[in-house]
Amino acid sequence: MTGRRRTRSTFLHALTRPVRALRTAGVLVACASLAVGCGVVPGFSGGADDDPITVMTWAPQDTNATNKPGMPAMALAYARHVNAHGGINGRKLKVVICNDRNDSVHAAKCARRAVEQKAVAVVGSYSQFADTFFPILEGTGIPYIGGYGITNAEFTSPLSYPVNGGQPALLAGLGRHLASGCGPVALVRPDTIAGDELPNLLNSGLQAGGHQDADDLRAAEDATEFSAQTEQALTAATADPAKQGCVVPALGDRTNTFMDSFRRDREGYPAVRMGTVLGSVDQTVIDATGGASSPYEGAYITGWYPVEADKRWDGMKKVIREQAFTDTRIDPADAGVQTTWIAYTVLEAVVKALGDGEVSSDTVRRSLDDGFKVTTDGLTPTLRWQFQDVLASVGFPRLVNTDVTLQVVRDGRLVAAREGAIDVTKTLQDAEGEA
Missing domain, CATH: 3.40.50.2300 (Response regulator)
Known part of the structure; x- marks a missing residue:
C-alpha cells in the first residue's frame, strides 16, 4: 500500500470517470x-x-x-x-x-x-x-x-x-463470497488515491471468511491495454496448484478492456475464476460481449437483488x-x-x-x-x-440496504450462485477500520 492519504469521500470515483467541467450556463434543454x-x-x-x-x-x-x-x-x-x-x-x-x-x-x-x-x-x-x-x-x-x-x-x-448498497457493498460482499470458493485472489484496480480504498473493502470480506488478503495489482487509470496486469494476475491467482484462484478486475469502465487482454493472454495458465461487481459488469455487458461465449462465463458477480428468475x-x-x-x-x-x-x-x-x-x-x-x-x-x-x-x-x-447476493454467469445469464443474501454492514465498518 502507498502512504497516500485515503478518504471515504473519494472511493467511488475509482469506478467512475472524472466529472468534466461545465462549459456553458445557458444551454438548451436536454x-x-x-x-x-x-x-x-x-x-x-x-x-x-x-x-x-x-x-x-x-x-x-x-x-x-x-x-x-x-x-x-x-x-x-x-x-x-x-x-x-x-x-x-x-x-x-x-x-x-x-x-x-x-x-x-x-x-x-x-x-x-x-x-x-x-x-x-x-x-x-x-x-x-x-x-x-x-x-x-x-x-x-x-x-x-x-x-x-x-x-x-x-x-x-x-x-x-x-x-x-452501491459499489461499496458489492465489493465488500464479493470478498466474503470469494473467501470460501477461491484459492489465491488477485485484485486489479486503478493506481489512484481513490483506488487505494478498494483492497480494504475486498480484503475485509476475504478476512471475514478466513481468507488471506488479495494480491493488490495496480494499473494506470487511463490504461488502454492490460497485458502486464493480466500476466501478474494469472501468476498470482495460480500460485497454489491445489486450489483454483480468482481474478477480480475492479476497473470501472476499463473492466471490459482488461477482459480483452485477459481473454487473449490466459492461454498456458491453469483455469481461474473471475469475480467482479455489478456496475463493472451486468447482464447487458455480458450480452454485448458474447453471452455464453463471453469472457465472463463462469464469473462470480455480486449483486444487490435476487436473480431475474426469482x-x-x-x-x-x-x-x-x-x-x-x-x-x-x-x-x-x-x-x-x-x-x-x-x-x-x-x-x-x-x-x-x-x-x-x-x-x-x-x-x-x-x-x-x-x-x-x-x-x-x-x-x-x-x-x-x-x-x-x-x-x-x-x-x-x-446507505440503508447492505444486502448483497452472489450470482454466477452460466450459459450467458446471471443466475444465483447461492441462496439468500448476506448483510455486509460489519464488513464495511471493518474496512473503514483498516483504512
Whole structure:
C-alpha cells in the first residue's frame, strides 16, 4: 500500500470517470423528443386535485460508453401500468425522461429540466455526474429516489434515497463470497488515491471468511491495454496448484478492456475464476460481449437483488409483458431496470400514504425523512432512510440496504450462485477500520 492519504469521500470515483467541467450556463434543454431518448407519458388535464404527478427519470442512451436505455423505458412502462389502473390516489403519473449522455453538462441539463417540469422527485435514474446534478436538486429540494449507486453523493446527500448498497457493498460482499470458493485472489484496480480504498473493502470480506488478503495489482487509470496486469494476475491467482484462484478486475469502465487482454493472454495458465461487481459488469455487458461465449462465463458477480428468475420479480415481469412487451430496451435481468422498478414502488408507496394531501417535492421528501418504511416484496430489506444511520460513522449515512447476493454467469445469464443474501454492514465498518 502507498502512504497516500485515503478518504471515504473519494472511493467511488475509482469506478467512475472524472466529472468534466461545465462549459456553458445557458444551454438548451436536454430532452426534446422520444426520437432522441427523451419524452413524457402523455399528460392529463384537469383541476388542481386532478393534475398528474410529475417525476423524472434520466439515464445515458446512445453513447459510446455506458448506456442504460432500459431504465427510462421501465419508468414509462410503470407509469402506463399505474395509469391503466386509475393512477395513484386517482391522479395520473407523468414521467419525464432525459438522456444525460454520460456527460456532466447534459446531467446538469436534466436536473434543470426536472426543476422546470416541477418534478416531485427524480426516480430510478443513472448518472455518473452527481457533482453537477445534485447541487441543482438540493437547491430546489427535489428528492433523488433510487439512483444506481455509482457515486459517493448518493450515499451522503440528504436528498438521496438509495435502494441498494452501491459499489461499496458489492465489493465488500464479493470478498466474503470469494473467501470460501477461491484459492489465491488477485485484485486489479486503478493506481489512484481513490483506488487505494478498494483492497480494504475486498480484503475485509476475504478476512471475514478466513481468507488471506488479495494480491493488490495496480494499473494506470487511463490504461488502454492490460497485458502486464493480466500476466501478474494469472501468476498470482495460480500460485497454489491445489486450489483454483480468482481474478477480480475492479476497473470501472476499463473492466471490459482488461477482459480483452485477459481473454487473449490466459492461454498456458491453469483455469481461474473471475469475480467482479455489478456496475463493472451486468447482464447487458455480458450480452454485448458474447453471452455464453463471453469472457465472463463462469464469473462470480455480486449483486444487490435476487436473480431475474426469482418469483419476487413476477410483478415487474407482468408489467413489462402488459405495457412494454415489444420494447427490447427492457431486460428484466438488468440491474438498472430492476433498480428503476424498485424506486418506483417506493415512490408509489409514499404518494399513496399522502392520501388526499398535497403531493410535492416537499411532502415526498418530508415523508421519507420522517421514517417512512417501504417494503418491496422481499426484493430488498425494508427500506427506511435516516441521515444518521448505522454507516454514518464510516461515511455512508444514506446507505440503508447492505444486502448483497452472489450470482454466477452460466450459459450467458446471471443466475444465483447461492441462496439468500448476506448483510455486509460489519464488513464495511471493518474496512473503514483498516483504512
